[in-house]
Amino acid sequence: MRAKKVLVLLTLAVFLVMASGCGKGSSAPSQKETKPLTVGWAQWCTNLDPGDGYNGWYTMEFGMGETLVRVGEGMKIEPWLAESWTRVDEKTWKIKIRDNVKFHNGKILDGAAVKASLERTIGINERAPGLLDIASIEAQGNEVIIKTNNPNPSFMTSLADPFATIVDAEAAEEMGDKFKENPVLTGPFKLKEYVRDERVVVVRNEEYWGKKAELKEVVFKYIPDANTRIMALQSGEIQVADKIPAEQVELLERNKELKVLSESSGRVHMLVFNLERPGLDDINVRKAINMAINRDDLAQKVMSGTGIPAIGPFPPVLPFGGSELKGYHYDPAGAKRLLDEAGWKRGSDGIRQKGGKKLEYTFLSYKSRPELPVIMEAIQSQLLDIGIKIEINNVENISEAMKGGDFDAAIYSFSTAPTGDPQYMLETVFLTGGDNNFGHYSSEKLDALGRKLQSTFDTEERKTIAKEAQQILIDDAAFAFLVYPKIITAVHKDVEGVVITPTEWYFLNSNVGYKG
CATH class of the missing domain: 3.40.190.10 (Periplasmic binding protein-like II)
Incomplete structure (x- = not known):
């Protein structure tokens, strides 16, 4: 019996030691590692090639892609795959690539890989050639020396755009x-x-x-x-x-x-007017629309306090946001007087007309940002009050719908300065011929400011130029800036x-x- 008790005690001791070892030294994954996180996403990529269109936004959101630099706290550029960079002169940049970075296939990232990736992006992404304006790239070990065609103050910030995600270009060619x-x-x-x-x-x-x-x-x-x-x-x-x-x-x-x-957010919800449509080619009509929109109601009631009434395109989270700009206050009575003075008189049905043309339009909206159709319904009611009739058409792809040109106006949500610099939105949305200038807006004064911004390196001066540009946009009323959403x-x-x-x-x- 004594021997059996000893055997039992020894067995128990061995079991406890083994259990203790499993608790401290086990390589078994924790629950946190074994149970995946599942995320519901509202908008989606057309594919996973970062250089193709806006797909880089998704590969970066999904944790797969990285750029040379990233936008950090205070919307300032900070190192990412690049360890450091130097502006050699107005057209030359030297960028040091971080050591020991590997692609997902195990290939080492070096200057040659960065060169090949950027050159590939310029070849396939319609926004990249204009924003980067690269003339040549030279790889030297873990460095690249990049020359631009013109002085490009926003060059490094443009490298934070997800289209500049670094990919294994050799693998892309083979695959x-x-x-x-x-x-x-x-x-x-x-x-x-x-x-x-x-x-x-x-x-x-x-x-x-x-x-x-x-x-x-x-x-x-x-x-x-x-x-x-x-x-x-x-x-x-x-x-x-x-x-x-x-x-x-x-x-x-x-x-x-x-x-x-x-x-x-750095985003603005705005109306884009097609300036080639009769009635909307009249600045008085566009100003009246701006005056008839109650932005406070949109921000506080329609968006339940999750929006900020907009003045210009850039929200206050940005250092060049236009809080001191002169925008449009809610003034439906003033909007009616302006339309009356411009010759747009109410017909028997209450809709204004002039020269046989009624102020009746179809405004596009889309549901992937769920507040937009609701905002459009509020605007529809506000515009009817001043004699402008709006039908709302919800579409699947707002950018493609506007690119076709067959639209009167559209509500559009745009990330205004995702790299922390105003040049991006001004060039792509507002300057003559911009890739996203869907309403065909053109202003010689704004184009001149855009050219000035393209050659100005001083940060404070760039802010001043951006604010001057915003006031021109507001005064021309080619857009209606509605709310800055959170x-x-x-x-x-x-x-x-x-x-x-x-x-x-x-x-x-x-x-x-x-x-x-």
């Missing part, structure tokens, strides 16, 4: 169209699965040059309908939902299982490390964790 479904990038996460228009699954990059990601796997689901995203969040199907409608914020804040994250994302209480930034690009990073 052809397959690269669009499986890009070779450098970020803390790499692709596991891509199902077009449905989901993207990424996994931790174990050879990442920086801090290893907290999460092992993240699933991004394309859920364009806001109500469906919210129901999926409440049911636990997803743990993150982006672009929360303003009217749902209070409801979600009452849910103790959820957290609502809100941050000022970014609203809802997450499960066990999700950690999500930081909402004005650029909207840097959602998934190494610090995001999930304790569920």
Whole structure:
């Protein structure tokens, strides 16, 4: 009996030692690593090639892509894949690439790879040639020397744009169209699965040059309908939902299982007028529309306080935001007088007309930003009060609809200065012939300021130019700047490390964790 007791005690001791060893030295993954974070995303990529259109926004949001520099706190440029940079002269930049960076396929990132990537981007992205204006790139080991055709003060900030995501250009050449479904990038996460228009699954990059990601796997689901995203969040199907409608914020804040994250954005919701349409080619009509819109109501009532009334295109979160500019105050009586004086008289149906032309239009909207159709309905009512009739047509792809040119006006949400510099929006949206100048606006004075901005390196002077340009845009009333929306994302209480930034690009990073 004594021998049996000793044997039992020895067996128990061995078991306890083994159990203790498993608790301290086990390599078994934690629950945080084994359970993926699932995210509901409102807008979606056409493919995963960062250089193609705006797809770089998504590969960066999904934690896969990185640029040479990034927009940091205070909307200032900071190092990322580039360790440092120097402006040699007005047309020459020397950039030092960070050591020990590997692509997802194990290839080392060096100056030659950066050169090949940027040259590829310039060849396939319609915005890149104008914004970067590169004449030549020379690779020297872990450095690149880049010469621009003209002085380009916004060159380094333009390198933060996701179209400049660094890719393995050799792999892209070898893979052809397959690269669009499986890009070779450098970020803390790499692709596991891509199902077009449905989901993207990424996994931790174990050879990442920086801090290893907290999460092992993240699933991004394309859920364009806001109500469906919210129901999926409440049911636990997803743990993150982006672009929360303003009217749902209070409801979600009452849910103790959820957290609502809100941050000022660098975005503006605005109306783009097609200046080739009869009536809208009259500045008095456009000014009357601006005066008839109650921006305070849009921000406080329609958007439940999640918007800021807009003056010009740039919101106050930016150092050149136009809080002191002279904008349009809500003045429906003044709008009516202006239309009367311009010869636009009400007909028997209450709609204004002149020379046989009625002020009847179809305004485009889209639902992937759920507040936009609601804003449009409010504007529809406000314009009817002054004698302008609006029909609303919700479309799937607002940019493509406007590019076709067959539209009267459209509500459009634009990220105004995602790299922290005003030149981006001025060149692409407002200058004559800009890629996103859908309404065919043209101003010699604004073009002159745009050219001045293109050769001005002094930061304070650039701010002054940007404010002068905004006042011209306001005075010409070719657009109606409505509200600056806040970014609203809802997450499960066990999700950690999500930081909402004005650029909207840097959602998934190494610090995001999930304790569920």
